[in-house]
Amino acid sequence: MGKDTIEVIAAEAKQANMMDYEQARKEFDWSDVEKRFSWHETGKVNLAYEAIDRHATSELKDKIALHYSDPVRDESYTFEQLRRESNKAANMLRKLGIGKGDRVFIFMPRTPELYFILLGIIKIGAIAGPLFEAFMETAVRDRLQDSGAVAIVTTPKLVGRVPEAELPELKHIIVYGDEAELAEHHIHLGNAMAEASDEADIEWVDGEDGLILHYTSGSTGKPKGVYHVHRAMVQHEYTGRIVLDLQPDDIYWCTADPGWVTGTSYGIFAPWLNGATNVIRGGRFSPQDWYETIQRYKVTVWYSAPTAFRMLMGAGDEAVQQYDLSSLRHVLSVGEPLNPEVIRWGYRVYKQRIHDTWWMTETGAQLICNYPRMDIRPGSMGRPLPGIEAAILDDQGNVLPPLRMGNLAIKTPWPSIMRKIWNNPAKFEEYMRIDGWYISGDSAYMDEDGYFWFQGRIDDVINTSGERVGPFEVESKLVEHPAVAEAGVIGKPDPVRGEVIKAFISLREGYEPSDELKQDITRFVKEGLSAHAAPREIEFKDKLPKTRSGKIMRRVLKAWELELPTGDLSTLED
Numbered sequence: 001m002g003k004d005t006i007e008v009i010a011a012e013a014k015q016a017n018m019m020d021y022e023q024a025r026k027e028f029d030w031s032d033v034e035k036r037f038s039w040h041e042t043g044k045v046n047l048a049y050e051a052i053d054r055h056a057t058s059e060l061k062d063k064i065a066l067h068y069s070d071p072v073r074d075e076s077y078t079f080e081q082l083r084r085e086s087n088k089a090a091n092m093l094r095k096l097g098i099g100k101g102d103r104v105f106i107f108m109p110r111t112p113e114l115y116f117i118l119l120g121i122i123k124i125g126a127i128a129g130p131l132f133e134a135f136m137e138t139a140v141r142d143r144l145q146d147s148g149a150v151a152i153v154t155t156p157k158l159v160g161r162v163p164e165a166e167l168p169e170l171k172h173i174i175v176y177g178d179e180a181e182l183a184e185h186h187i188h189l190g191n192a193m194a195e196a197s198d199e200a201d202i203e204w205v206d207g208e209d210g211l212i213l214h215y216t217s218g219s220t221g222k223p224k225g226v227y228h229v230h231r232a233m234v235q236h237e238y239t240g241r242i243v244l245d246l247q248p249d250d251i252y253w254c255t256a257d258p259g260w261v262t263g264t265s266y267g268i269f270a271p272w273l274n275g276a277t278n279v280i281r282g283g284r285f286s287p288q289d290w291y292e293t294i295q296r297y298k299v300t301v302w303y304s305a306p307t308a309f310r311m312l313m314g315a316g317d318e319a320v321q322q323y324d325l326s327s328l329r330h331v332l333s334v335g336e337p338l339n340p341e342v343i344r345w346g347y348r349v350y351k352q353r354i355h356d357t358w359w360m361t362e363t364g365a366q367l368i369c370n371y372p373r374m375d376i377r378p379g380s381m382g383r384p385l386p387g388i389e390a391a392i393l394d395d396q397g398n399v400l401p402p403l404r405m406g407n408l409a410i411k412t413p414w415p416s417i418m419r420k421i422w423n424n425p426a427k428f429e430e431y432m433r434i435d436g437w438y439i440s441g442d443s444a445y446m447d448e449d450g451y452f453w454f455q456g457r458i459d460d461v462i463n464t465s466g467e468r469v470g471p472f473e474v475e476s477k478l479v480e481h482p483a484v485a486e487a488g489v490i491g492k493p494d495p496v497r498g499e500v501i502k503a504f505i506s507l508r509e510g511y512e513p514s515d516e517l518k519q520d521i522t523r524f525v526k527e528g529l530s531a532h533a534a535p536r537e538i539e540f541k542d543k544l545p546k547t548r549s550g551k552i553m554r555r556v557l558k559a560w561e562l563e564l565p566t567g568d569l570s571t572l573e574d
């Protein structure tokens, strides 16, 4: 594309964090950021201390750290209160004999307790495993089994999806809710927290010790446990300052659930490491509730996702006009490609430039971004952070010149990069197959000014509403249905959700295609795996295209769907 065809929305002088990009890149050194934390002197550290306790012993002690609301609750907590509540959680876990390195899972809806517990887990040096509340039994079992979790904190409603009998390593089930609904061997969270002291010793750990395990999907195999360490806080703190642009008076709202990495790195760590007031909204999405949340708390910095912005756009300009959103001063997006049209719309109705940011579960924090002080090119993910070198590589690892499409790669290491895939060194090596580089699995190109443009996934991973779904996981569940012989799953382009899941299915003998059967199969996946992994579309086929080795060729399914040429079919079965 020619330079003069690139649309630009210029940075505005009102943005607080003005700094020259090239200059910042030249002068940047991660060790300067490291010096902001106490381990610089002691060699030991704890992210929960840096995010909460450090502020609770400073002039920020009585500052609101958390505004929480949902349809029934409405609460606020200061840094000091968060310190005490997370100490109680830490003590409760310690009393059960849980300690450094143990995996403790959280499987509950967003409530203040979720945040106390997550911080408590980190305070004792244990490794947190947050799960999305929509997960069903198979999804929960796979993650707990793989990680060897010793404890899970959940609710009476969700505990039925924790298959205890298949989890020999799971010793403690802590339930948050009505005591009457508990089984005898369950621990009641409310009582246990009430008995626990609100003073606790921090477990001082090494920067390279485990912090959190986020399970995410690839195109093959079961979900993989992406393992992050305490040192990641260096990048959380830095990007909170430079990309989120957090200032002392900001009211910050990240709409993501902690079951996904955005909900922890940017829903918990980055804002609190920066001492910001963090808004958490429970309950379901609705444009009215969301705008109400911004109006009510006077949110200044807002981090959300393209699907949400597209839904808000769909709700229309009138919905915006019913609320006072004038507090907003910085808006960001992550998770999927952000359409230029959405940026233009946001600029018109919110009077805000929506800043796209690119990163992944595996990268732990933002890497390529539109900074507050940068001109935005709608459709581009932005430019690499100071301290980050990104490039487009061919399959042999050669760096390609501008405008050539290839593998989006990042020079290793950086502070928040995953340290391993739990139990699966071979998977980890796949990302590191080209010496000195992390291969993201995304394809992109760089323009002549160093802006990166996302083109797609190189593998078959589906991105629906910003959530990553592995086709293999869905296919495996589908073939458990009595009517399904074989299944192939692809992402089908969708104007609101980015992609939706479409399943091609061949039926077993004795079953006939019908709408009822489609519904039944969809329900089966919803109830067995999770709602977001269930196909929105099913198409029955007599036969699915397969390689001679029996692998279903999703590439061909996709070509059918998009009415594209099917490409090289030399490996097709017949």
Ligand code: PRX
Binding pocket: 216, 261, 262, 333, 334, 335, 336, 337, 338, 356, 357, 358, 359, 360, 361, 362, 381, 440, 441, 442, 454, 456, 457, 463, 466, 467, 468
């Ligand atoms: O394909 C890219 C897409 O989401 C993938 C990472 O998904 P996940 O690990 O769930 O993390 C999402 C939040 C960090 C990437 O490989 N993706 C993420 N951000 C963008 C994006 N695609 C286009 N533009 C983005 N800004």
